[in-house]
Amino acid sequence: xxxxxxxxxxxxxxxxxxITFDPDRFLPYLNTEYVVVSASxxxxxxxxxxxxxxxxxxxxxxxxxxxxxIKSNLDDFTYEYNFYDQxxxxxxxxxELKFLDDKIYFEIYPF
Numbered sequence: 001x002x003x004x005x006x007x008x009x010x011x012x013x014x015x016x017x018x019i020t021f022d023p024d025r026f027l028p029y030l031n032t033e034y035v036v037v038s039a040s041x042x043x044x045x046x047x048x049x050x051x052x053x054x055x056x057x058x059x060x061x062x063x064x065x066x067x068x069x070i071k072s073n074l075d076d077f078t079y080e081y082n083f084y085d086q087x088x089x090x091x092x093x094x095x096e097l098k099f100l101d102d103k104i105y106f107e108i109y110p111f
Contacts, residue, residue: 009029026050
């Protein structure tokens with residue numbers, strides 16, 4: 001399986017985990033060598049925080065959640081994955097993903 005194919009699957013499951021509020025769906029992909037979390041996290045800590053953020057979002061969501069992906073102004077490798085619902089003006093959850101070499105670097109914003 002090519003790296004692009006692996007990345008596509010990881011991203012599909014990541015988005016699905018967010019919009020269905022099911023962090024377990026992303027866990028097998030988080031534990032691969034293709035996924036790196038920021039230096040301040042271990043993968044287990046990232047997963048715990050991710051799970052709690054999804055739980056909080058599920059309590060506040062109105063209607064369905066959907067992703068809005070924005071290319072960062074920082075460089076050509078970084079994107080913001082923002083998840084919105086039908087009524088809130090601001091995203092319920094925001095992630096920064098950086099694509100370097102064959103890895104996807106995940107950063108989650110706490111607020």
